[in-house]
Amino acid sequence: MLRLVRFNSTKIETQSALADRFSQILEEKLKNDPVISNKLSHQEKLKFESQYSKHLNYLKSENLLNHNKHAKQIANERPWDGTESTKNVNLRMIIDSTPKPKPTRHLKAGARILSAREISSEYKETKSLPNAADNEDNFRELYKERLLGPTMLVNPNSPHTTLNMVNTLASAQINSKIDLTTGRFNDVNMEKVRGKPLTRDHLANATDTNYFINQILNKQDVLPPWIENQQNVNLEIENFRNNIDKSLVNYCKLSGIPEKSELRSIFRSKQLHYCTHKVKLINASIRDYNLQSPSSSFHKIKLNAVEELDGCIDRNYDTLPDNIKELSQNVVYSNTKQGLLSLFDEQKAVKQRRVEKLQFWSSFKKMFREI
Template sequence: MRGRAIVVSNACASCLAAKRLLAFHTYRSLAARSFSASHTVHSKKDPPSSSEPQRDDKDEGKNDNKPDTPKEGAMSRRLSEMTEQSFAEGGKSARKNIQEAGFSEELKKQLEERITASSFKSQNAAAFSLVNMPASAGRGTQDIAAAAPWTGTESIHDVSLRMLNDASKPIRVPFKSPNLQPINLQPSAKSSRSSGQRLASARERTSTYEMSQDSNMSEKQREALRKELQERFTPGARQMPGTLQGLSSLANELIEDAIAQGKFRDVKRGKGVGIERDHTANNPYLDTTEYFLNRMIQRQDIAPPWIEKQQEVAREVERFRRRLRSDWRRHAARLIASEGGALQSQVRRAQAYAAAEARYAQANNNGTSQEQAKAAADLEYRTQIDHEGRITRIDQAASESSDVTASPTSFPNKPEAKKESTAAPLPYLSPLRDEAYLSLEKGYHELTIKTLNALTRSYNLAAPQVSQKPYLNLDRELASCYADVAPSLPGEIHRRATERSHESRVEAPQRTNEGLLQRFAPKQTIPIHEEDASKRYGLKEFWRDLWGGAENRHAG
């Protein structure tokens, strides 16, 4: 005996009800779950009836007549969902954009149907929550979801439950008297607002009034402003959306309304308008560390510790160089003046030394060695003044000074004297140096250079690499001193020769025969008038009048 094949199809009544809700937009009460089974039994012995293949042929004919609809992909479904969401939450701007985009009527109809279905779901949320409730939900959850809303009449189940609760008395607890809060019936002052709140509210009212009284606004704009002010006090007028897309759409709508009112007409447009640019930020020759350091100092008004050391180093170096140049200028002027001759010859000799110093500096700048530069400038160390102040002349200097003829003194402010001085050639001399002066000042120079280098070293340890300073070298400082002082020697010699000497204000103390008390007594310059000798009355006359008789008094 052959077996039979049994096909059983089970369908949930709740699912069928949900489908009917979506199709016909109606609400039906939910019945208890029931199952329907349809048995289709076919025997292998009995051939199938002739009606079944005919029905299959008809179905195949119908399927052949229907066009093949393409299956919608995931990207298309996502785009349609985004369009629907923007259409539902986007506001007026989104609807306007969709209308201007030129959607087809069929797509618009689909969107409207989906919006209607979504609104129907939100209106009948209780029924949909019960239909879509999972099977794992408890009995209490299902009862809460399926409970009918309150209609004003108490059901039998609620009455029974209330009677059962009232049957047993509650447990007694110790009596506690109610605490009566005192009520202050006196009129109290209004709550004081802060000055910032009052200023903000006054500013808002002032700006609103100025905007409403603006003569440039049209009646349409004024009406829109009046409507906006009225909507502020309308209940539920300021409901904020709950999604980011809703917030963005609300912001776009407010911006569009502001543009329509002409609030952006006076805004300056263009690239870089209203932006303060720091031109040193893109400087390729400025290090990033130095840029941020300068920016920090400027904005926060602070100075790092090495800034003070930098000022101290610069001040000490400048003081040393100023003293070195003043000492050498005074000594070189005395050295040139000690050779004798007229004032013009001394000035020309100083000019010759300046020219020799320029030749020496030019030879050093051309890249030659120091020995070659000295040979090119005929540099010779010589001493005209010894340590005791005696002048020792050299034959070469004497011969050079004797060759110079006396002529009127050349002043820089007289053009005739300048022409005469430039007409005669200057004597060819070597740069002015004094070995004895250097040996006498060597101790001071070396000690000062050592102190300045130690100060520079402590500064370099705290300063960044771009701000560090080089160490000082005595030979380099002396060469710079000679080059700076040489052009000013003619003017210094002329000033020392023509300047009037100032009398010394310090007077030497004179020896007097005054006593000790008279020396320490305050000096007062009081005019004294000498009395006539015939009218003088002193101790002698007083003694005579005291012991003498009346005759002596009358005789006196």
């Protein structure tokens, strides 16, 4: 009986080994045979379509997927699980990064011919016009003096500049009075004139003509455009900083003076929106000034809203009690002044009735008419 059990167990083991080998050979043949593999893939496709038939019908009715083949292909395929090849991944990334073509309306043959004629006529007209580079040069010449100063990018030896025109006129006047034979002036009074040495302190970095022209401009209060713009920018920055200083003092007057770090965070949360908008406008003015200034050494650095708020606290934190006291005194003084002035202004507020004309003769005639 024991021998029979052993024979049956060995027989079962040999049968299972043969079955595994046959199944392995069958799988290898299925993988290598293209016909069978196509049938299996088709069977899996049919199984997938039957399982997700509702979703596929919804995708077929979607108008966006009908016009975009790539999107339709992605929607119909299986979701990626991370085992895809690098070739497919790179191809999908390239396709997704390229912009999608805009849908264009199909034109008829006659409309296309008309558009081609218009394009050709426009090309002929633009070809006869001056080049774009010439237009840029003309624009640069037009705004050169306004943006970069009067003598910037101009030949300094040119007689058309202001300084050299004055210099040539002065030289012509002087040369006309000199006797070429003797080298002296023709005027008799010039013999009595004795020369005096010039002070070279103010002429260290400028010629005589430049110095005297600058003196004339200073006496007549004439300033170049970039200097006027510099003064305006400095005034804007000063007013902006004074406003945030006043707002800091007013806040501390109403709610007390906290610690510096706490005050910094609170003040930043309250004033950051206003400061950002105001700094944006001031930076635009600074940019215009930097374009007009003749040298980069005169350029100004643009402001930062957070740094301005922190600088306001650093400037005023130690003197906040004195500033609050001064502000309260100014408020009391202004209120008393307005109260005193209102007593005298009440007389001006009284309205007087306008004196009417009596018209005596017209009233006298009416009396006789009634009789």
